[in-house]
Amino acid sequence: DAGVIQSPRHEVTEMGQEVTLRCKPISGHNSLFWYRQTMMRGLELLIYFNNNVPIDDSGMPEDRFSAKMPNASFSTLKIQPSEPRDSAVYFCASSPKGTTNEKLFFGSGTQLSVL
């Protein structure tokens, strides 16, 4: 298996632009997480999906952030409009079915820079 696949690997954009981050979880996994990592705040949960349904989105900073999971093999995290304070590494992670998320598999992350 290729693992969790995230794209793009790096994204540089200007303030006000729309940014879309993409994630393909491991096949057969039914939990999907989006986390954001910064030096100041560490690794923070943004949103958690189970069976393609958002279960906990309390970590989504504000209305500028939205996430979708249209099917079991694809998820997107969108920021519109982007701001410099959104600069961070965004990770997607998935977890196997029936394991109560005891082991998360992370992608390599998307390094986002908003100028």
Place this chain on the structure above:
Amino acid sequence: SQKIEQNSEALNIQEGKTATLTCNYTNYSPAYLQWYRQDPGRGPVFLLLIRENEKEKRKERLKVTFDTTLKQSLFHITASQPADSATYLCALDAAGSYIPTFGRGTSLIVHP
């Protein structure tokens, strides 16, 4: 408020020694606690999980302890090697939510 605390200062040790990292938490009643390794520019990689009713878990050179009274987990790497140098993150779920919340991690540097 809920907190997960890991030493922010890097731990420097000599090759061959045992590295011990600490994870303390407050206002959580976790069902389990996880340890991950993160290398620069990469995502975290799962190492070990210990459940609330377990006191100790081992895997090769790794050992994790879990004291729910002290609200603390210790992570040990025996016979450490320079290749063990990385940031180590602990994570636990809040009140059985099964949604891992992460500490900020401790950097381990093993000197040859």
